[in-house]
């Protein structure tokens with residue numbers, strides 16, 4: 528469990544009753560499920576009423592699978608679902624204590640959302656982003672509360688992965704960062720602290736490797752199946768690079784590499800042509816049932 532030390536811990540005065548989640552894709556849905564299981568009310572905002580209802584159904588189905596496997600009890604499932612509300616209106620997030628923005632990995636979209644949310648939510652509300660790589664400071668600058676903006680970066684699948692990166696832009700107050708850590712702790716996740724630099728810790732180290740795996744396949748060194756088998760068997764990784772890219776989403780992977788390339792400039796961070804081509808063809812990985820592999 529994360530430990531929040533010293534004076535920073537004592538600065539947390541905010542109570543977390545309701546969290547708003549923006550975006551109902553792979554991550555938004557998973558994060559909302561984690562929050563619901565922690566006993567905190569969660570309001571998921573999707574752009575349409577249909578996708579909002581579909582997200583609630585997806586959470587119900589995910590909890591059912593855990594129930595069938597005896598990982599949770601019926602009472603725990605019912606309790607989690609009682610904390611979930613969905614909406615297609617940003618205004619319905621007005622009473623939230625914390626927002627986690629988890630929309631598409633596109634800075635302009637996120638900045639527009641932060642600007643709108645800043646006008647809707649109460650003054651004490653902390654605005655956070657689940658961005659994988661984009662500068663959190665640019666979202667903070669879109670608001671009139673830059674001291675209350677930070678990154679709370681979950682990993683995929685959010686229900687299973689224990690880590691959350693708490694990302695600190697230079698504008699964030701100690702209280703905001705302490706609050707974010709309290710929230711991560713309430714979600715029974717492990718927090719690490721990182722400054723606002725592209726890719727934070729994990730993706731800054733992971734994506735050069737993933738992009739290099741594609742370069743190796745493009746060069747004809749080995750098949751993607753053998754590269755995946757090699758990295759599982761040779762490095763004890765739970766999955767190989769191509770399976771992982773498909774899990775992350777190939778469009779999201781392009782956006783992550785572009786953000787890393789924009790900051791660090793290394794040519795090895797430019798998204799590989801094969802990755803870009805798959806995205807152009809609408810092959811986005813598991814979420815579209817076709818990426819490097821078929822699902």
Ligand SMILES: NC(=O)c1ccc[n+]([C@@H]2O[C@H](COP(=O)([O-])OP(=O)(O)OC[C@H]3O[C@@H](n4cnc5c(N)ncnc54)[C@H](O)[C@@H]3O)[C@@H](O)[C@H]2O)c1
Nearest residue numbers: 550551552553554555629630631632636658659681683775
């Ligand atoms: N996929 C991963 O492995 C992973 C892991 C950690 C963090 N993230 C981050 O989480 C965020 C969401 O990624 P995802 O994998 O869930 O993507 P996704 O493609 O599954 O979902 C994206 C969501 O954004 C919504 N959206 C698109 N345009 C929008 C707009 N203009 N306004 C509001 N919502 C909009 C879509 O409707 C969808 O619900 C991104 O910032 C991504 O970098 C992704």
